[in-house]
Amino acid sequence: MLRRWRCGLVGLDIGSSAVKAAELRRRGRxxxxxxxGVEQLPPGAVDAGVIxxxxxxxxxxxxxxxxTAFRARSAxxxxxxxxxxxxxxxxxxxRPEELDGSVYWEARQHIPFPAEDxxxxxxxLNTAAGEPDGATCEVLLVAARRDSVAAYVGVLEQAGVTVAVIDVGAFALRNALALNYDIDPTAVAALxxxxxxxxxxxVVAGGQPLCTRELPLGGRTYVEALGRELGLAAADARQLLLGHRAAGREPExxxxxxxxxNGSMVTEVAGALELFRAAMPPxxxxxxxxxxxxxxxxGLAGALADGLGVGVTPLDPFRRLEPLAARSGRRSEADGSLAAVAVGLALRRAGDR
Ligand SMILES: Nc1ncnc2c1ncn2[C@@H]1O[C@H](COP(=O)(O)OP(=O)(O)OP(=O)(O)O)[C@@H](O)[C@H]1O
Ligand SMILES: [Mg+2]
Incomplete structure (x- = not known):
């Protein structure tokens, strides 16, 4: 008998500028x-994760x-x-049974919110327990604000969608990477x-997230700078940034x-990598x-390559995905740059931790 395509979850990436959704099917491996698909949001509807x-x-x-192409109603x-x-x-x-208590105690020392929130x-990540010289184990701790989780669940309920998995962007990216690329266990890459x-x-080492950080910069930083320097309204600055003529100004x-x-971006990323140095291989x-x-x-990719002295390539989240049907939507390069988190989320299964 033919194996049927399994309908999973829809991966929903609710960004500050747009919602991105991806749905995958799996047959065997x-x-x-x-x-x-992408649906634009008006400025201010979402701000860096806050709805x-x-x-x-x-x-x-x-x-x-x-x-039409979307079928899943769990996200x-x-x-x-x-x-x-x-x-x-x-x-x-x-021992694993001792770990719960220790992790929660340790978590309190690291989390800047009250424990009940x-x-x-x-x-x-690696457990050295039981090995003769294993003195330590590495644990990746995730603390989510309960009010934020409730806000996501509430909004999606309103949209007729059940939240089955709550993830973190960094983990979704790592999963999109693992799906589409062969991971060298000795390689250290930054996403x-x-x-x-x-x-x-x-920073991902051997496919595992090593450290992650969010910097308060992005497309908006460019829009603000263009507004300030060229005296443009935000909407015009956004158009210019996309390479369109706006308010009588040429993209050049x-x-x-x-x-x-771009220069500030490189400085900030280099600074963040410097902070990670202690946790990274030399x-x-x-x-x-x-x-x-x-x-x-x-010019951003080039500036990062020059400034950090490493090879820079786009992460293509569709690299190993076959289009299931013509109606699955466009798969242009632009979509690829927007789709990584949504694709990583869509790989998750209901009931996953
Ligand atoms: N072709 C392009 N050239 C330059 N900038 C672009 C292009 N396409 C999109 N952008 C910019 O990318 C940003 C949107 O990207 P993305 O959808 O990844 O952000 P987001 O997920 O909504 O935001 P965030 O993750 O910060 O909450 C906008 O600032 C937009 O101006
Ligand atoms: Mg985003």
Missing amino acids: KWSLAAF ADPDTVAAAVRRLLGR AVALAGNTVMVRRITLPAM VALDYQV LDVGAAAVGLT EALPVVQSV KGIGSLLLCGGASRIE
Whole structure:
């Protein structure tokens, strides 16, 4: 008998500028893209992971999933910004049954919110317990604000969608990477998601997230700088940034401003990598993979490559996905840059931790 395509969850990436949705099908070990779509949000509806206008976001999700190719009505979503915190902590090696108590005690020392306001989860990265010289174990701790989780669940309920999995953007990116690339266990790579309001930086070693941090920069930083330097309204600055003529200005006129913000971007990313240094292997990162809509900004990839001295390539979340049907939507390069988090989320299964 033929194995049927399994319908999973829809991966919903609720960003500051747009909601992105991806749905995959799996047959055996092979994954296909069943649907992908983007629905723009008005400025201010979502700000770096915080849903400011639930009605507008719910309506956008409803419109997006109302497109014919989407079938799933259960979703995996990602928390972002300061609604979630991810830390890698080192604990003395211990038996799994002892770990719960220790992790929760340790978590209290690391989390900047009152314990009753957060939902905690953790994953053991390597356990040296039981090995003769294993003195420690590494744990990846995730603390999510309960009010943020409730806000996501409420908005999606309003849109007719059940939240089955709550994830973190950095983990979704890592999963999109693992699906599409062969991971060298010795390689250390940085994933950079350049969004509208935030830049997510995650260092991945041998396929495992090592450290992650969100920088308060993004497409919006360019829009603000263009507005300031060229005296443009935000809507015109946004158009110019996309390479369109706006308010009598040619896209070339934006270049000096864009290059200057590219420089700040490189400085901030280099600074964040420097903060990670203690947690990273001495040779540092070997490559940088770029995603997010604003990663396509003119000259940014080149500035990062020059400034950090590493190879920079786009992370293609569709690289190993077959289109299931012609109606699965466009698969242009632009979609690829927007789709990584949504694809990583769509890989999750209901009941996953
Ligand atoms: N072709 C392009 N060239 C330059 N910038 C682009 C392009 N396409 C999109 N952008 C910019 O990318 C940003 C949107 O990207 P993305 O959808 O990844 O952000 P987001 O997920 O909504 O935001 P965040 O993750 O920060 O909450 C906007 O700032 C937009 O101006
Ligand atoms: Mg984003």
